[in-house]
Amino acid sequence: MCGICCSVSFSVEHFSRDLEESLLYNLKRRGPSRSKRLLKSNVNYQCLFSGHVLHLRGALTAQPVEDRRGNVFLWNGEVFSGLRVEAEENDTQIMFNHLSSCKDEADILSLFSKVQGPWSFIYYQASTHFLWFGRDFFGRRSLLWHFSSLGKSFCLSSVGPQKSGGANQWREVPASGIFRIDLHSTAISRCVILKLYPWKYICKETIDEECVNSLAQISADLPAFVSVVASEAKLYLEKPVVPLNRMLPQAPLETHCRPISSTPPTRGRLQDFLTDGHTKKVVQRFIDVLSVAVQRRVLYLPRDENLAPNAGLETCKRKANVAILFSGGIDSMVIATLADRHVPLGEPIDLLNVAFMTKENSPPVSFSKKKSEQKSNCEMPSEDLSKNVAGATAISPADTVPDRITGRAGLKELQTANPSRIWNFVEINVSLEELQKLRRTHICHLVQPLDTVLDDSIGCAVWFASRGIGQVVNQDEVKSYQSDAKVILTGIGADEQLAGYSRHRIRFQTLGLEGLNKELAMELGRISSRNLGRDDRVIGDHGKEARFPFLDENVVSFLNSLPVWEKANLTLPRGIGEKLLLRLAAVELGLTASSLLPKRAMQFGSRIAKLERRNEKASDKCSRLQTISLENFSFKKEVKS
Structure with a gap:
């Protein structure tokens, strides 16, 4: 994870040797390990590169990196394959070594077509005056642009x-491909022309038509003086996943999908599916490919640095390197179970569970600790934690939050499955007062440029969850706790691919499997603009990295290869039919009650949607995101370093 930035000026009066203070501060929060700046000047333009590294892999490498020919590279990504x-x-x-050896644009496109993993990048080619930039196919890493x-x-x-505001608002760089700008020509003509190299399937025959549609969509969101054009040679990146299987059954639907039943879902009903040899084989292949995806995302971390000396309790002798956004639902339970396979056994795993409480229902302060206990390395005090911590026997409003209930139940399942693992179930309780304060002073700019009520709810929930400040309960003892895990696994992508949302069921009921196929294709196509850039900015703000096992290229290719009725069966009731394949995988992995939990959106499961204006629609513009106050916000002195 890194914070990367490139500021380009085409006129002398706009030349600057520094970034806006708040922008530099926000970038450093993403990359606290090392910061570096580099200025490249030309007669007609100036480029200021700023890189801020979160060290996770190999030798600590400061960014930007530059070679002897003057090429400059900023990379915010992970090469998993x-x-x-x-x-x-x-x-x-x-990556920079490969780029430096590229002879032409085709070589650059070939390189990025090979990389599997999340990324965004900025690359300056000194000899050609070209600036290349872009995001991976799914848009798992944020990259914004702003044109003066x-x-x-x-x-x-x-x-x-x-800051916010219409005139100053930044926009997300579309995850439509890689962009290139000729800085020399732009400086002379004062006309910004972006050349797009889009993602395409080699076998597709509709490249021209698809490219025209992409160009039109991107241009519609840009200033009038900025234009987007296609490559003259019609070069493109090869999509890293196989096309969606849109096959429809030749036999009547009833032979593939069992009719809807009012019978409550049971684990036995799921096990019935596994008596079919073909189904069992598909489920096992899914488990295998998802397990590898999780493995890639939890290995190769600097674990030897994470022993906590002089820890007072056995459960705190080692710190967790990996955390999971954890509701106890089917997505997070499967990820936790697979992470348990690959994270070293002596290392804890943090389960981050967030709950929102109204001000008038703040829990009673009935918990006290000895001063000696507060000094323990295991007990990390949080701001105003006393407002959110209740005694082990006290009943807190957080105890009634749906995700807290299912989270605790899921914890028991995991402890039963592997009692040797230390599972830190981090209860993160957020009051209305704290939500409103930190949204106003800090979270707003991370959610933007997205601006709906849904973006506000999920963005705030993910920010507080990934911050990891809360409490853990161990043998009826409550301790304050802060998760320092730099890698956070999230289950996003499961619902989009396995028909987990209620709108999928509605589409199936009205338009059948063909309509469901179209809905699933649309979901994956918009996930970069709808979810991933926002979540990356929100989680990265804590100097932590979001990783998405369900969006691993091999996982997506496997799911795309299956006919839709092998992934979901929406003739069955909630709790079984949606994400059927994942539920069957959960049963095979030994999970019990969690395999039958129906989908519950994070904004409702955490109860953040119940805190403020309850009559809002998720798609409404959120007034709470429109203005940002800088009160109580102070920039750290290290931004000058």
Whole structure:
């Protein structure tokens, strides 16, 4: 994870040797390990590169990196497959070595077509005056752009500054492909022309038509003086996943899908599906490919640095390197179970469970600790924690929050499955007062440029969850706790691919399997703009990295290869029919009650949607995101470093 930024100026009056203070501060929060800046000046333009690294892999490599020919590279990504990167190597340097050896644009496109994993990047080619940039196919890493009036300057950055407003608002770089801009030509003509190299399937015959549609959609969201054009040679990136299988059954639907039943879902009903040899084989293949995806995301971390000396309790002798956004639902339970396979047994796993409480229902302060206990390395005090911590016997409003209930039940399942593992169930309780304060002073700019009620709810919930400040309960003892795990696994992508949302059931009931196929294709196509950039900015703000096992290229290719009725059976009731394949995998993995839990959206499961205006629609513009106050916000002195 890194915070990367490139500010380009085309006129002398806009030349600057520094970034806006709040922008630099926000970038450093994403990459606290090392910061570096580099200025490249030309007669007609100036580029200021700023890189901020969160060290997770290989040797710590400061960014930006520059070679002897003056090429400059900023990388915010992880190479999980496609290129050879040894455990002790740093993928930033590996990627830059490959880029430096590229002879032409086709070589650059071939390189990025091979990389599997989340990424965004900025690459300056000194000899050609080209600036390349883009995001991976799913848009798992944030990258924003901002164009000044009249095209005198523009900026690319992982995150925007600490302000909002229509005229100053930044936009997400579309995950439609890789962009290239000729800085020399732009400086002379004062006309910004972005060349797009889109993602395409090699076998598709509709490349021209698809490209025209992409160009039109991107241009519609840009200033009038910025244009987007296709490559003259019609070059493109090869999509990293196989096309969606849109096959429809030749036999009547009833032979593939059992009729809806009012009988309550049971684990036995799921086990009945596994008596079919073909189904059992598909489920096992799914488990295998998802397990590898999780394995890639939890290995090769600097674990030897994470022993906590002089820890007072056995459960705190080691710190967790991996955390999971954990509701106890089917997605997070399967990820936790597979993470348990690959995280070293002596290392805890943090389960981050967030609950929102109204001010008038704040829990009673009936918990007290000895001063000596407070000084323990295991007990990390949080701001105003006393407001959120109740005694072991006290009943807190958080105890009634749906995700807290299912989370605790899921914890018991995991402890039963592997009692040797230390599972830190981190109860993160957020009051209305704390939510409103930190949204106003800090979270707003991370959610933007997204601006709906849904973005507000999920963005805030994920921010507080990934911050990891809460409490853990061990043998009826409540301790304050802060998760320092730098890697956070999240289950996003499961609902989009396995028909987990209620709208999928509605689409199936009205338009059948063909309509469901179209809905699933649309879900995956918009996930970059709807979810992933926002979640990356929100989680990265804590100096932590979001990782998405369900969006691993091999996982998506496997699911795309299956006919839709093998992934979901929406003739069956909630709790079985949606995400059927994942539920069957859960049964095979030994999970019990959690395999039958129906889908519950995070904003409702955490109860953040119940805190403020209850009559809002998820798609409404959120007034709470429109203005950001800088009160109580102070920039750290290290932004000057």
